[in-house]
Amino acid sequence: MSMKATLRQVNSVTVVDVSGRITLGEGCTQLRELVREQLGKGNKNLLLNLADVTYIDSSGIGELVSGYTTVSNQGGKLKLLNLTKKVHDLLQITKLYTVFDIHDDEAKAIGSFEKTES
Amino acid sequence: MTAEGSVVEVVLESDLRNVEVAEEITRRVSGTAGFTEDDQHKIDMAVHETLINAIWHGNKNDPSKHVWLRYEIFRDRLEIRVRDQGNGYDPASVPDPLKDENVLNVSGRGIFLIRTFMDEYRVENQAGQGTEVILVKRLNSNNSGDQSRREVP
Numbered sequence: 001m002s003m004k005a006t007l008r009q010v011n012s013v014t015v016v017d018v019s020g021r022i023t024l025g026e027g028c029t030q031l032r033e034l035v036r037e038q039l040g041k042g043n044k045n046l047l048l049n050l051a052d053v054t055y056i057d058s059s060g061i062g063e064l065v066s067g068y069t070t071v072s073n074q075g076g077k078l079k080l081l082n083l084t085k086k087v088h089d090l091l092q093i094t095k096l097y098t099v100f101d102i103h104d105d106e107a108k109a110i111g112s113f114e115k116t117e118s
Numbered sequence: 119m120t121a122e123g124s125v126v127e128v129v130l131e132s133d134l135r136n137v138e139v140a141e142e143i144t145r146r147v148s149g150t151a152g153f154t155e156d157d158q159h160k161i162d163m164a165v166h167e168t169l170i171n172a173i174w175h176g177n178k179n180d181p182s183k184h185v186w187l188r189y190e191i192f193r194d195r196l197e198i199r200v201r202d203q204g205n206g207y208d209p210a211s212v213p214d215p216l217k218d219e220n221v222l223n224v225s226g227r228g229i230f231l232i233r234t235f236m237d238e239y240r241v242e243n244q245a246g247q248g249t250e251v252i253l254v255k256r257l258n259s260n261n262s263g264d265q266s267r268r269e270v271p
Contacts, residue, residue, distance in 0.1 A: 023137070023166075024134065024170050024174065025134045057163065057166055057167060057170070057228075058167055058170075058225075058227040058228040058230075058231055059170070059225070059228075061227055062223070062224040062225050062227065063224070065222055065223070065224055066224045068222075069222060086159065090231075093231075093234055094215060094216070094221075094227055094230070094231075095216050095221050096221065099221065099222065
């Protein structure tokens with residue numbers, strides 16, 4: 001199963017519900033294009049909901065890092081929501097858990113963007 | 119694919135779509151070998167990363183080239199060999215992804231994950247014959263019943 005992404009706008013935050021595989025090839029390319037597209041539209045607050053991600057590899061982790069730095073460099077924020085245990089463990093062992101702003105409650109995650117803006 | 123006793127051998131074309139095929143085979147073999155679900159996922163990820171290296175970096179994504187996988191179940195461990203037709207590499211040349219200056223690098227975590235998830239990781243560059251990676255995962259002592267002749271479904 002390849003990656004799928006559905007977008008929702010909640011206040012100033014674009015919530016991206018990601019499902020499937022974020023792996024080298026199609027999954028990573030889709031994610032990269034999605035981030036670029038949203039930045040191009042001026043949507044600089046991105047919340048990636050990873051609850052339904054079934055598989056992520058080292059390239060997928062790299063793509064999350066790439067998205068994070070790309071968005072940050074343009075004055076925006078990319079945050080993560082609802083990590084599965086596998087993604088959580090991978091971010092921990094790669095020391096990225098403290099780099100990302102990670103949430104398990106969508107409303108609080110949305111609120112955290114607004115706090116930063118005020 | 120042949121399954122004879124405790125050995126499974128597979129030949130795959132260099133196509134990233136075959137990585138999922140290898141994952142499925144890996145899960146079956148590691149499940150048969152008696153690994154826990156958590157360890158099966160670790161072995162699966164290690165094979166995934168090794169295969170990506172073989173197809174992408176070794177065989178340069180050339181579909182005319184192949185990757186050989188060989189799984190052998192021993193009483194106390196699973197040994198997996200992945201051979202490509204590339205020119206080899208030195209795993210020591212890959213920067214440590216945990217160093218502060220590398221944490222935000224986009225690439226360079228694959229070999230680190232393989233090392234983290236497996237008990238042994240060796241790379242043998244065979245002049246003119248490609249590169250063979252050997253991955254070993256040991257069964258926990260409480261799982262070490264007689265598994266030397268299990269048949270892979």
